[in-house]
Amino acid sequence: MKATAIVVIAVLALVASTAEGTQAFRPAAGAVVMTVPARVSGDPVAILERALRDDKRNVRLVTELAALYLERARKTREARYFNRAEVLIQPWLAAPTAPAALLNVQADILQNRHEFAAAREVLGHAVRAEPANAGSRLLRATVNIVQGRFDEARPDCLAVLALGESSAGTTCLAQVLGGTGRIAAAEKLLRAREGALDAWGLGVLADLATRRGNTDDAEGYLRKALTLEPANEAIRAALCDLLTERGAHAEALALLDHTNASYGLLVRKARVQSLLHDPALTRTREELLELESLSERRGDVPHAREQALLALYVERDSRRALAMARVNFETQRETIDIRLLAHAALASGNREALAELQQWLRATRFEDRRLGS
Amino acid sequence: MSALRLLAALLALIASTSAHAHATSTTYLVATETSERLAITWDLPVAELHWALDLDADGDGRILWAEIETHHVAIESLVLGQLAVAMQNVACPATLEDLLLTSHASEPYLSLAFRARCPVSGPLAIAAGLFLDASTSRRTLIDITTAAGHFTATLSSHEPLWLEPEVPSALATFIDFIGQGTWHVWIGYDHLAFLVLLLLPSVRRDSKVGEMSRDLLKIVTAFTLAHSITLALAATDTVRLPVQAVELTIAASIVVAAALNLCPAAGHWRLPLAFGFGLVHGFGFANALAEIGSQGTRLVPVLAGFNIGVELAQLSVVAVLLPALLWLRNSSFYAARLVPAASVAMMLAGAAWLAARA
Numbered sequence: 001m002k003a004t005a006i007v008v009i010a011v012l013a014l015v016a017s018t019a020e021g022t023q024a025f026r027p028a029a030g031a032v033v034m035t036v037p038a039r040v041s042g043d044p045v046a047i048l049e050r051a052l053r054d055d056k057r058n059v060r061l062v063t064e065l066a067a068l069y070l071e072r073a074r075k076t077r078e079a080r081y082f083n084r085a086e087v088l089i090q091p092w093l094a095a096p097t098a099p100a101a102l103l104n105v106q107a108d109i110l111q112n113r114h115e116f117a118a119a120r121e122v123l124g125h126a127v128r129a130e131p132a133n134a135g136s137r138l139l140r141a142t143v144n145i146v147q148g149r150f151d152e153a154r155p156d157c158l159a160v161l162a163l164g165e166s167s168a169g170t171t172c173l174a175q176v177l178g179g180t181g182r183i184a185a186a187e188k189l190l191r192a193r194e195g196a197l198d199a200w201g202l203g204v205l206a207d208l209a210t211r212r213g214n215t216d217d218a219e220g221y222l223r224k225a226l227t228l229e230p231a232n233e234a235i236r237a238a239l240c241d242l243l244t245e246r247g248a249h250a251e252a253l254a255l256l257d258h259t260n261a262s263y264g265l266l267v268r269k270a271r272v273q274s275l276l277h278d279p280a281l282t283r284t285r286e287e288l289l290e291l292e293s294l295s296e297r298r299g300d301v302p303h304a305r306e307q308a309l310l311a312l313y314v315e316r317d318s319r320r321a322l323a324m325a326r327v328n329f330e331t332q333r334e335t336i337d338i339r340l341l342a343h344a345a346l347a348s349g350n351r352e353a354l355a356e357l358q359q360w361l362r363a364t365r366f367e368d369r370r371l372g373s
Numbered sequence: 374m375s376a377l378r379l380l381a382a383l384l385a386l387i388a389s390t391s392a393h394a395h396a397t398s399t400t401y402l403v404a405t406e407t408s409e410r411l412a413i414t415w416d417l418p419v420a421e422l423h424w425a426l427d428l429d430a431d432g433d434g435r436i437l438w439a440e441i442e443t444h445h446v447a448i449e450s451l452v453l454g455q456l457a458v459a460m461q462n463v464a465c466p467a468t469l470e471d472l473l474l475t476s477h478a479s480e481p482y483l484s485l486a487f488r489a490r491c492p493v494s495g496p497l498a499i500a501a502g503l504f505l506d507a508s509t510s511r512r513t514l515i516d517i518t519t520a521a522g523h524f525t526a527t528l529s530s531h532e533p534l535w536l537e538p539e540v541p542s543a544l545a546t547f548i549d550f551i552g553q554g555t556w557h558v559w560i561g562y563d564h565l566a567f568l569v570l571l572l573l574p575s576v577r578r579d580s581k582v583g584e585m586s587r588d589l590l591k592i593v594t595a596f597t598l599a600h601s602i603t604l605a606l607a608a609t610d611t612v613r614l615p616v617q618a619v620e621l622t623i624a625a626s627i628v629v630a631a632a633l634n635l636c637p638a639a640g641h642w643r644l645p646l647a648f649g650f651g652l653v654h655g656f657g658f659a660n661a662l663a664e665i666g667s668q669g670t671r672l673v674p675v676l677a678g679f680n681i682g683v684e685l686a687q688l689s690v691v692a693v694l695l696p697a698l699l700w701l702r703n704s705s706f707y708a709a710r711l712v713p714a715a716s717v718a719m720m721l722a723g724a725a726w727l728a729a730r731a
Binding site: 078 | 398399414416419420421423424429432433434435436437438439441442473474475476477478479481484486506508509510511512514525527529
């Protein structure tokens with residue numbers, strides 16, 4: 001059976017080369033078309049879905065199920081759960097008395113689509129409705145941090161701490177400190193609770209360590225985080241980037257051996273393959289092109305960060321890389337986005353762009369030793 | 374799990390952008406109108422159908438083809454309930470003819486083959502609303518071929534309906550593209566430069582008008598013939614060349630033609646070069662035509678119109694330039710200074726374009 005599954009999937013994967021799809025065919029009756037989570041008794045999602053069917057107007061059930069969908073989306077990398085959550089909460093959003101927990105779900109869906117301004121607005125409503133909902137504060141802080149708005153995030157991180165969530169609040173605060181000139185303090189804060197950190201905390205600690213030049217420590221944190229959450233793409237991508245920059249290309253490639261790789265991971269794969277002069281690069285580029293043309297036909301907004309990565313490290317088109325990096329910087333200002341802008345500006349010899357970035361770095365006091373700041 | 378811990382777990386991935394390549398759901402619908410019927414193929418993600426219908430009959434975590442086939446009726450009912458086809462506002466009943474497996478972007482899809490019979494002929498309308506619910510990231514990509522032409526569109530929850538647009542008549546298209554072709558040459562400084570360079574040596578002080586006209590006619594005809602051929606080849610997708618290579622060669626053609634004018638002894642190269650580079654310019658015109666786009670219109674009026682437009686523009690350039698050159702040729706200034714000077718100037722321009730396009 002497994003062999004059949006492998007064969008079917010392999011055939012589909014091999015033949016699939018155009019956006020229009022492969023030649024349709026009739027498989028054998030016993031062929032495995034797709035694997036899904038097996039039906040288990042006691043599956044919380046199934047239980048909630050059943051409960052909801054009997055009690056459709058129960059907003060608490062709706063919120064719980066929606067949050068569970070989001071968790072499952074991240075655990076299984078099956079992003080359609082986001083769609084399900086969105087559909088589920090839709091009828092409730094119009095209501096003026098939508099509870100904060102529900103608004104948190106909506107904001108999470110929005111930020112996942114990079115609609116950060118919309119997410120912040122929704123969270124503003126949530127915080128006003130329930131000032132003691134730590135989740136709303138944490139989510140808003142994190143959206144602000146992603147956008148490099150550390151000062152705006154600080155009060156929310158402190159509020160999370162004040163509401164009794166010390167673990168999440170500490171990681172939140174560490175990010176703010178790290179972004180505003182107190183990176184040593186930030187690192188210290190997290191290292192004090194290193195043993196108890198979740199994947200998110202470890203990811204932040206790894207980021208701080210990298211920015212201080214301790215890539216060995218960073219690698220350790222990232223590897224540990226990945227064992228805790230193997231489906232976490234941000235962690236995987238960060239580790240891959242670290243290994244690639246160190247020259248451990250084969251290791252980096254091993255991390256990326258995924259079916260259904262996301263666009264971001266495919267770009268990293270292409271980068272490493274390009275460095276290794278691996279002939280499989282052609283196939284990876286085809287896959288990327290396929291995803292891009294699909295995205296274009298759908299009218300989706302392109303992912304500027306990944307486009308910049310692709311342009312800089314695979315296509316070696318520094319002008320396009322800078323253009324994309326700048327567009328990206330408008331919405332996202334995480335460490336990777338900052339470095340991307342710096343490298344693209346350097347590669348294309350654009351002093352003006354570099355100066356602008358340096359000005360922002362000085363104003364926020366964001367530290368990254370690799371940037372010389 | 375406390376609500377906050379749940380949330381914190383979720384936030385672990387906040388940094389993850391484009392984490393989910395398929396954080397989007399896409400279905401694909403292709404409709405082809407033939408004389409007897411409308412053939413529709415709608416490819417739907419197995420994952421989505423599974424969620425709607427629970428295709429895993431024995432719940433063992435593997436969806437077998439046999440399990441899918443047992444859901445044939447349910448699938449048909451679900452999908453037909455969300456597919457509406459009409460012509461001239463009269464509904465065309467559709468039946469499911471076959472269920473096959475395919476894939477898009479490395480994910481398994483069910484390919485449903487429908488046949489619809491339309492009682493009345495006319496503009497087509499298709500509504501394909503399956504999975505286009507409140508989720509804002511779901512799309513249906515449609516690809517339609519009717520008697521009037523070929524169309525592509527994207528349906529979403531905001532726009533779940535597609536209506537065949539009114540296509541302009543062949544004559545209207547033809548006339549429109551004559552204008553497009555003419556305009557393209559008039560603003561196409563590189564084509565104009567090449568043309569002028571070819572023409573300059575035709576007008577010689579010591580030649581008779583008849584002889585000059587014949588020479589001019591030969592050169593322009595060779596150029597025209599060549600670019601018409603390649604324009605047709607490229608526009609019909611018979612031959613495809615990378616855009617950058619074409620642009621570079623066009624710039625190079627200007628440099629070469631200019632250099633040729635500076636060596637009167639190499640005059641016999643003018644005709645073959647006019648033809649040879651004309652071929653490349655034709656690909657350049659095809660790129661321009663592709664950028665204009667011609668959705669839903671027929672190729673023949675587009676191509677014919679555009680080509681004629683190009684010729685008209687060329688003729689207009691010759692008509693303006695020729696009297697001026699005829700008037701100038703009797704001055705010793707012409708052969709000694711004008712032709713070389715103009716050629717050098719255009720050679721430099723060509724070299725600059727070459728560098729810019731590289």
